[in-house]
Amino acid sequence: MKTSTRYLITALIILSLGLLLWQHYGMNRSLRIDFSNPAQFSAFDDRELGGASTASVQASKDGAIMHCQLNDKQHIWRFCGLAIDLGQGQKGVNLSAYDEMQLELAMQTASGSSLNVYLGNFEAYSNNKELISLKLHGTLVTTTPYRSTIKIPLASLTVPTWWLEEGFAPVYDPVARLDNIRKIALSTSDGSASGQYRISLHALEFHGKWISKTNLQTGLLAFWLLAALAYVLKSWLDAYRLAQIEQKKRTRAEQSHEKLAAKANQLQQKVMTDPLTGALNREGLSDFLLRVDLNGLSVLFADMDHFKRVNDGYGHAVGDAVLQQLSALIKTTIRKTDRLVRWGGEEFLIICPATSVTEAGILAEKLRTAVCASNWPADLSMSCSFGAAECQENEDFARTIERADAALYRAKAQGRNRVELAR
Structure with missing residues (x-):
């Protein structure tokens, strides 16, 4: 090294x-909720559910x-809160980057010292009027009659079971989300006794890290992995x-050979392909027949x-365009294993390996129908006649073409625009 x-x-x-x-x-970040607007405070109680409890709030810039x-009322869950x-509107505060909430408060009660703390996240189904329409995340904290600071880990907040079961959300959604907190509520706990309660809120803050420990550790791990990968890559590049030097010499020689081979292939394609239609010519047909089994092969003469x-x-320009369109139509219809051959003028052969004469006739009828239905240059109405023959065992291929040609002749003699099979 x-x-x-x-x-x-x-x-x-x-550095790590x-x-x-x-x-x-370090890396500490904090958010202190501004109490300068008294209108942001409101009281709520169970009267909206038919209860008899009452709550009021006195707000100032200090809290x-x-x-x-x-008050008791039969069958009514009694509560009040701030x-x-x-x-x-729909815009709240994103608290997802914070880890802890700190409340500076005091609570004088008739009995007990517990307090429900809720954070309400504005969702698509929420409204601006009802606290209960927000997705609530809550926990129970213990208070004192004296001014003290209560620290609540935000990870400890959960969506209350009663809120989920009451169906305030259109779907059952117990996953905590603190990205759009619209309201924070402090409420008397379940089973609080009747009597007077006084909650004094003096400060509300949120604390966290600019980069969480998990994110930093993940980032450092990714950084070290990338550094190790870079080291390995650099070592490989040096060897590469x-x-x-030797590889370039070999590459130049190979490229020269490939260029020569490509040029030879282009010349061979030109020799074996009809330049007007792109179909095989007779030379290309001979080359193809060397690589295919003639037994069970069928020929369509079009x-x-x-x-x-x-x-x-x-004029010949329109005639050439018609031949080019016919060639394209046939190529898009036949199989990949089939070959189109321009035999001469407007005559074409379609070579169909491993195809019976009956199957070839079905293909010919499909092509005949397509020709009649196509739009041709100069608004021409065109049709095509077909003869089909299957290569018999030990039969010379030239004889198969002759029989397909004879079938084509019968199709022409019987009115054209038809398919005839060799006898």
Whole structure:
């Protein structure tokens, strides 16, 4: 290992340790809720559900004091509470980056010292009027009659079971979300006794880290993995560069050979392909027959009906366009294993390996129908006649073509635009 590499690794270790220590002792972020607007405080109680409890709030820039009188009423869950509005409309405060909530408050009660703390997240189904329409996340805390600070880990907040079971959300959604907190509520706990309650809220803060410990550790792990990968990659590149000199020599030789082979292939394609239609010519057919089993092979002999009239009446340019369109139509219809051959003029062969004459006839009928239904140059109406023959055992291929040609002749003699099978 090179000396420069050792220095770099040492520097990276020191940097990583420094970041971990900074995250532990620093990187602190905080959000203090501004109490300068008294209108953001409101009281709520069980009267909206038919209860008899009453609650009121006195707000100032230093906080808020809620006075509550819990009264019994049969079959009614008694409660009262203080709500703090953090936003307007559908827009709340994103608290997902914070770890802890701190409440500075005091609570004088008739009995007991527990208090429900809720954070309400504005969802698609929420409205701006009802606290209960927000997705609530809550926990139970213990208070004192004296002003003290209560710390609540935000990870301890859960969606209350009663809120889920009451169906305030259109779907059962127990997953906590703190990305759009619209309101915070402090409420008397379940089973609180009747009597007077006084909740004094003096400060509300949220604390967290600019980068969480998990995110920092994940980032450092990813960084070290990338650094290791970079080291391996650099070592490989160094070795690769040493091999490049010889490789370039071999590559040049191979490229020259490939260019020559490609040129030869292009010349061969030109020799074996009809330049007008892109179909095989007779030379290309001979080459194809060397690579295919003639047993069970069928041949379609196709001829455009009255093609001479097209050349005579519209010129050879239109005639060429008709032949090109016919070639394209046949190529898109036949199988990949089949081959189209321009036999001469407007005559084409379609070679169908492993195909019976009956199957070839079905293909010919499909092509005949397609020709009649196509839109041709100069608004021509074109048709095509077909003859089909299957290569018999030990039969010379030239004889198979003759029989397909004879079937085509019968199709022409019987009115054209039809398919005839060889006898």
